[in-house]
Every structure is written in structure tokens, then in C-alpha cells.
Amino acid sequence: MDLRIKRERLFDEDVYTVHPDDYRALCEQLKKDGFDYPRAISSLDMGYGLRVVLQLTRMSDLAKVEVRTDVSYDVAAVDSVTDLWPGVEWHEREAYDLMGISFRGHPDLRRLLLEEEWDLHPLQKRYDTGGYLIPDWRPADWPDPAPWQEPAPSQEDAAPEGGEGE
Amino acid sequence: MSSTIGLEPVLGRSDEMIVNMGPQHPATHGVLRVVIGLEGERITRAVPHIGYLHRNHEKIEESRTYFQVVPFTDRMDYVSGTQNELPVVLAVEDLAGIEVPERAKMIRTMFFELFRIASHLVWMGTAMLDLGAITPFLYTFWDREIILGIVERTAGARMLPNYYTFGGVRRDLHPHFFKDVAEFLDHLEKRMPDYEHLVLENPIVHARTVGVGVLSKERAVARGVSGPVLRASGVAYDVRKAFPYDAYPEVEFEIPTSDAGDTYARFWVRFQEIYQSVKILRQLLEKTPKTGPFKGRAPARLKISGERYRAVENSRGELGVYVVGDGGDKPYRIKHRGAAFSNLQVIPDLFIGAKFSDAIAILSSLDPVFGEIDR
Numbered sequence: 457m458d459l460r461i462k463r464e465r466l467f468d469e470d471v472y473t474v475h476p477d478d479y480r481a482l483c484e485q486l487k488k489d490g491f492d493y494p495r496a497i498s499s500l501d502m503g504y505g506l507r508v509v510l511q512l513t514r515m516s517d518l519a520k521v522e523v524r525t526d527v528s529y530d531v532a533a534v535d536s537v538t539d540l541w542p543g544v545e546w547h548e549r550e551a552y553d554l555m556g557i558s559f560r561g562h563p564d565l566r567r568l569l570l571e572e573e574w575d576l577h578p579l580q581k582r583y584d585t586g587g588y589l590i591p592d593w594r595p596a597d598w599p600d601p602a603p604w605q606e607p608a609p610s611q612e613d614a615a616p617e618g619g620e621g622e
Numbered sequence: 623m624s625s626t627i628g629l630e631p632v633l634g635r636s637d638e639m640i641v642n643m644g645p646q647h648p649a650t651h652g653v654l655r656v657v658i659g660l661e662g663e664r665i666t667r668a669v670p671h672i673g674y675l676h677r678n679h680e681k682i683e684e685s686r687t688y689f690q691v692v693p694f695t696d697r698m699d700y701v702s703g704t705q706n707e708l709p710v711v712l713a714v715e716d717l718a719g720i721e722v723p724e725r726a727k728m729i730r731t732m733f734f735e736l737f738r739i740a741s742h743l744v745w746m747g748t749a750m751l752d753l754g755a756i757t758p759f760l761y762t763f764w765d766r767e768i769i770l771g772i773v774e775r776t777a778g779a780r781m782l783p784n785y786y787t788f789g790g791v792r793r794d795l796h797p798h799f800f801k802d803v804a805e806f807l808d809h810l811e812k813r814m815p816d817y818e819h820l821v822l823e824n825p826i827v828h829a830r831t832v833g834v835g836v837l838s839k840e841r842a843v844a845r846g847v848s849g850p851v852l853r854a855s856g857v858a859y860d861v862r863k864a865f866p867y868d869a870y871p872e873v874e875f876e877i878p879t880s881d882a883g884d885t886y887a888r889f890w891v892r893f894q895e896i897y898q899s900v901k902i903l904r905q906l907l908e909k910t911p912k913t914g915p916f917k918g919r920a921p922a923r924l925k926i927s928g929e930r931y932r933a934v935e936n937s938r939g940e941l942g943v944y945v946v947g948d949g950g951d952k953p954y955r956i957k958h959r960g961a962a963f964s965n966l967q968v969i970p971d972l973f974i975g976a977k978f979s980d981a982i983a984i985l986s987s988l989d990p991v992f993g994e995i996d997r
Contacts, residue, residue: 466928466929466930467716467930468865469931492843492844493843493846493859494844494846495846495931495933495940495942495959496931496942496944496957496959496964498944498955498957499957500946500954500955501955509944509957511931511942511944515843515857515859518864518865522931541844541846542841542844542845542846542967543844543845543846543847543964543967544846545967546963546964546966546967547964554678554680554681567673568672568673569672569673569676569678569996569997570673570676578678578681579678579680579681579955583681585681585682585685
């Protein structure tokens with residue numbers, strides 16, 4: 457399988473940056489590799505687009521991975537991984553609520569913390585803490601993409617170097 | 623529209639009764655609303671609603687410096703004080719490369735475990751209140767008061783101490799700290815048999831909790847629960863052992879687990895954790911030097927760049943934080959991974975099929991704190 461992906465190692469985690477279209481495929485592969493414990497889904501406003509950060513742990517050897525994917529403000533949607541890890545259900549709803557990222561295929565994508573009728577997403581950088589949209593806010597240019605790396609991670613590659621677990 | 627939210631799936635069925643529990647129900651430990659569908663005594667549907675205490679910490683913290691973020695985190699899980707500060711402190715120390723002296727690590731760990739005991743005592747009292755017993759509450763809050771007094775002597779505040787800082791802690795220990803803690807541990811060890819008698823050996827507690835709200839091992843892991851709830855389902859995952867921080871590598875303790883996965887098992891695991899905390903504190907009281915540095919060198923203005931996820935094992939489970947710095951003195955983004963937040967997701971799994979009266983017992987065994995869930 458050819459996944460558009462970049463790998464790096466930060467502290468004790470493997471970090472995968474993936475093309476949003478391949479996000480779901482990479483998650484399925486990680487699930488097959490035994491990453492069974494969802495820690496969190498974070499969301500970031502990068503200035504040029506929105507980022508989803510999924511963090512997973514493998515309970516058997518305590519390996520940690522982080523999956524990042526960037527989407528533009530116009531799209532602002534990725535595939536849901538709730539069926540792979542039911543524990544991300546509220547994290548995805550929170551990311552939708554506060555950051556405005558939609559998750560395709562989520563079973564119950566409603567606002568989690570804020571009022572249901574509201575149409576703003578306060579963690580976006582164009583939202584001011586005073587409670588209004590900054591009038592002259594413009595998105596930044598998309599950074600030049602670094603080339604996607606090959607090959608895609610496999611079972612052996614995904615194991616952490618140096619033995620993280622006990 | 624908003625009046626029917628959560629009711630859509632069940633409206634139109636005549637054999638199902640809708641009961642709205644909360645948000646001001648005294649047994650919801652805060653402001654939780656659960657819309658429950660009932661068939662007779664059995665729960666057929668449960669839709670939790672949260673957010674009544676939402677303050678958007680994460681947005682506020684983007685406009686504060688790193689030093690100002692730390693006291694904000696205290697306001698999340700307000701019954702376990704300094705435990706909230708540690709993930710942010712550890713993440714920033716990693717990114718800024720700040721060294722922490724050994725003695726400061728030990729002081730942090732002692733406060734961490736003191737607050738674990740305090741939090742479990744609050745849980746014990748309120749869980750028994752939910753089951754209809756008022757007496758344990760009065761005893762446990764008296765004992766918790768002693769811990770808060772010890773914390774106040776050193777840190778200056780009782781519940782929201784703002785005590786940890788980058789590179790160590792803010793002040794040195796009070797001269798009476800070691801004596802106070804040793805006396806308290808002696809006192810607590812005399813009390814624990816009473817608590818076991820009141821709670822774990824109580825036939826009414828047995829009748830209300832054994833076999834109620836069973837969470838399987840696989841479901842617990844997939845749902846991302848942590849802490850005593852996960853360990854009561856038979857998974858020996860504890861951040862203190864899995865990804866050790868501060869002085870935990872230097873102390874010996876066990877991870878109590880139970881395979882039952884029911885409400886009673888979650889009660890039992892919390893009791894065993896109190897014993898383990900006493901064990902850790904006794905070791906640290908001997909190991910910690912009476913004098914020495916309590917804070918390493920940290921710059922007065924921190925400028926951070928990079929991303930870091932750090933987690934600690936607080937009283938409720940894995941409390942994590944994802945800090946993103948853009949090179950300035952304020953965080954670009956902070957995401958808090960609440961332990962009780964993730965644990966509360968299992969409400970539908972545990973409620974459906976249980977009796978309505980058992981829902982209260984199940985909820986108290988999850989030990990939610992809404993300051994952290996709603997943030």
C-alpha cells in the first residue's frame with residue numbers, strides 16, 4: 457500500500473505526518489499493528505489550515521505513536537476512526553466543537569461542550585477571546601510540502617528503536 | 623430543537639419512559655446530565671450531556687505565559703490539587719531542557735501521593751453518600767482536612783496550591799512537614815480498618831455493587847479509560863510504572879488490579895491504591911534529604927518551541943497534556959487529556975442493561991470531577 461507519509465522520531469514517540477486522504481488507511485494499519493489504546497485526539501489551528509493529532513499506545517509493549525494530518529479551512533474534515541477505537545468518540549466531538557473539524561462517519565457528531573445552536577469554533581485563531589471574529593484575519597499560505605517518504609510503516613518498522621517498554 | 627436533544631432516538635416509543643437525571647442531581651458529582659430511557663426498572667438507553675462547567679481553559683491558556691498557565695491547571699480537577707500542574711510542568715521542562723534536582727522530584731512525588739490519598743478519601747465519602755450512607759463522609763473529610771493542612775503549611779493554599787514550577791517547586795518544605803506527614807500516615811493506618819469495615823465489608827455495599835456495571839477488559843482498553851477504572855478491569859496499566867516520571871523509579875510499589883471489572887472492583891482498587899500511596903510516602907520520607915535544593919535553574923522568561931505530549935497518573939487515570947510552542951513565551955496550543963473525561967465515555971456501556979438505582983452506584987465508581995471533564 458502506498459501511503460503518502462512522513463516519519464520522524466520525537467522524544468519517545470514515532471510521529472507520522474500523513475496526507476488527509478490516507479489518514480484512515482494509516483489508522484487501519486496501526487490498528488492491525490496492535491495499537492489498541494487511544495490516548496487523545498488534539499486539534500490545532502496552524503494558521504494555514506487545521507491539524508488533527510491522534511495519539512495511540514500499544515498496551516503490549518507500551519510503544520507510542522502520534523499521527524498528524526493537515527486539512528485546509530475549506531475542507532476541514534477527515535475520516536472518523538471511532539469504529540477502530542471507540543474511545544476517541546468524545547475527543548472527535550470535542551475537536552469538532554472547539555476547532556470546527558468534521559469527522560466523516562462519526563456516529564453522533566454533535567457539539568460536546570458548547571451550546572448546540574452556536575456556529576463558531578472558539579479555538580480557531582480567527583476567534584478572539586473577547587468573543588468575536590477578528591475582522592481582518594486571513595489564512596497564511598500553505599507551506600511548501602516536503603516530499604512524502606517511502607516506504608510505508610510496517611509491523612517491524614513501527615516498533616520503537618531502543619526498547620521503550622518494560 | 624434543544625429541548626429534544628438526546629431524546630430523538632427514543633421519542634415515539636410508548637413502552638419506554640424517559641427520565642432526565644441532572645444536571646443538578648446531587649449524585650452526579652457536579653453538573654452532569656444523563657438522559658435515560660427506561661423499560662420498567664431496566665435502562666435501555668443512556669445519553670450523557672456535559673459542558674455545563676465549560677470555561678475553555680485551552681483558549682484562555684493561549685493568551686497566558688507558561689508561568690501563568692500552571693495555576694490555571696489547578697482549576698481542572700479541583701480535588702487533586704498539584705496533580706494537575708505536573709503534566710504541563712513536565713512537558714515544558716522537556717522542551718526547554720530544564721534540569722530538576724533529585725530532592726525537588728521527591729518533594730513533588732510526596733505532594734502527588736498526598737493528593738491521591740485526599741482525592742480517594744473524597745471519592746470514598748461521596749460514593750457512600752450516593753449509596754445512602756452519611757457517616758463515612760464525615761470521617762473521610764476530617765482526614766482529608768489533615769492533608770490539606772499539611773499542604774497549606776508548605777504551599778500556602780489548601781486546594782489550589784500552585785506549588786509546582788518549572789525546575790522544581792516554588793518553596794522549600796515547612797520544617798514540620800516530615801513530622802506532620804509521618805503522624806498523618808500513622809493516623810491513616812489506624813483509620814483504614816474502620817473504612818474497610820464501613821465500605822468494603824459493608825453488606826449493603828456488596829448488595830449494591832458486586833456484579834453491577836461490569837466493564838470487560840477489551841472494552842475498557844478500546845474506550846480509552848485509565849486509572850482505577852481500567853485496573854479494575856484487569857489491565858495493569860499505570861503511567862507511574864509505564865512511563866515513570868519524577869521520583870517514581872526510586873520507590874517500590876505495586877499496581878493493584880482486579881479481574882472482576884464491576885463496581886465493587888473499582889471500589890476495591892481505590893482502597894488498595896491508598897495503601898500503596900502510604901507505602902510510597904513512607905519510603906520518600908526516609909529518602910528525601912531534610913535540606914537541599916528544591917528548585918533547579920529555570921529562565922525567568924521561558925520561550926518554547928516544539929510539541930510534546932506528557933502524561934501523569936493522577937487519582938483518576940492518565941492526565942495528559944499536549945503542549946505546542948511556537949518560540950514565544952505563550953503556548954501556541956495546549957490540549958488537556960482529561961482522565962475523568964475519557965472515563966466518563968463508558969456511561970452508555972455500563973448503564974444500559976443495569977437497573978436505574980444501580981446507575982448511581984456505577985457513576986460514583988467512575989469518580990467524575992467536572993472541573994476537569996468540562997474544562
